Amino acid sequence: MKLIGLTGGIASGKSTVAAMLSRAGVPVLDADKLSRKVVEPGKPAYREIAARWPEVLRPDGAIDRSKLGGIVFADRAQLRELSAMVIPRIVDELRREIGALEARGEPICVVEAATLFEENLEHLFNGVLLVRAPPELQVRRLIERNGYSEEHARQRLAAQMPLEEKVRRSRWSVENAGQVGELEQRVREVWERILREA
Numbered sequence: 009m010k011l012i013g014l015t016g017g018i019a020s021g022k023s024t025v026a027a028m029l030s031r032a033g034v035p036v037l038d039a040d041k042l043s044r045k046v047v048e049p050g051k052p053a054y055r056e057i058a059a060r061w062p063e064v065l066r067p068d069g070a071i072d073r074s075k076l077g078g079i080v081f082a083d084r085a086q087l088r089e090l091s092a093m094v095i096p097r098i099v100d101e102l103r104r105e106i107g108a109l110e111a112r113g114e115p116i117c118v119v120e121a122a123t124l125f126e127e128n129l130e131h132l133f134n135g136v137l138l139v140r141a142p143p144e145l146q147v148r149r150l151i152e153r154n155g156y157s158e159e160h161a162r163q164r165l166a167a168q169m170p171l172e173e174k175v176r177r178s179r180w181s182v183e184n185a186g187q188v189g190e191l192e193q194r195v196r197e198v199w200e201r202i203l204r205e206a
Contacts, residue, residue, distance in 0.1 A: 010116040010206045011106065011132060015124040016139030017168050019149035021184035021191065025139050026120040028195050035114050037105050039098055039121035046097040047071050056093045078160075081167045095127050102132075116206070125169050125177055134206045135179030137198065140171060145186060179205070 014029075014036075016022035023038075030036045046053045049069050057076070058065055064076040080087040102119060109117050118137075121129065130136050141149075143165060150161035175181060180202060182194045 009106065009110045009114060010134045012116065012118045012202060012206060013124050013130060013133040013136035014118050014120045014139070015122060015136060015174070015178075016184075017141065017143075017146055017171060017174070018122065018164050019146040019153065020139045020141040022120055022122065022139040024184065024188075024191065025137075025182065025195055026118065028192060029118055029199065032199070034116065034118055034199075035109050036118045036120060037102060037109075039102065039119060039124075042098045042101040042105075043094055044073075046094060046101060047073075051097070053093050053097050057090070060089065060093075077164075081164055084167070087167065091123075091127060095129075099129070099132070116203075123168075125174055130177060135202070136177065137202065138174050138178035138181040139184055140175070140181055141184045141186075143171070 014022055014026055016025075026036045026038065045051075047057060048054060054071065057071055061076060061079060064072050064079065066072050076090070080090045106117060106119075119133070121127075124130060124136060146165060147158065147161045150156045150164065151158060154161075156164070180198050182191070182198045184191050184194075
């Protein structure tokens with residue numbers, strides 16, 4: 009089975025691209041959804057997070073992901089700690105889901121992963137598709153979509169790998185400057201290339 013990584017900076021439109029591919033019949037796995045699964049109460053990563061950052065637990069015992077994000081995205085050392093707790097478990101879940109798709113005879117699968125490069129996971133894939141967006145557009149989307157202050161939005165962007173480095177490490181890329189129709193056409197074109205080259 010061919011595995012294609014799909015990534016991009018926060019608010020770049022990678023989930024929009026993932027949805028377009030999924031509608032076209034491509035199996036798409038979402039690492040963010042798996043990240044929620046591995047931190048459910050009772051799971052090993054949950055216990056580690058609860059011990060390290062007890063202040064992020066909600067009254068019902070669940071992890072307040074927004075509060076945890078506010079802590080770790082302001083401190084790279086704590087972000088690395090969190091990654092060490094969560095990423096290996098996400099990779100294990102991905103392998104299980106990929107195995108199930110392979111058993112069904114699927115020839116190709118896309119894995120959407122926001123921090124694919126930051127976590128050095130590109131070796132898992134036959135190639136990576138990067139979704140790019142202008143930084144000012146990313147900031148505006150974070151303010152409008154997530155209700156972030158401009159400072160918090162820029163902090164989240166700054167915590168990610170520079171776009172130039174992501175472009176260098178990607179096999180394919182598509183620009184998302186905000187026009188859905190244009191993006192759909194670009195995604196169709198790049199997917200045809202992926203099918204030929206992967």
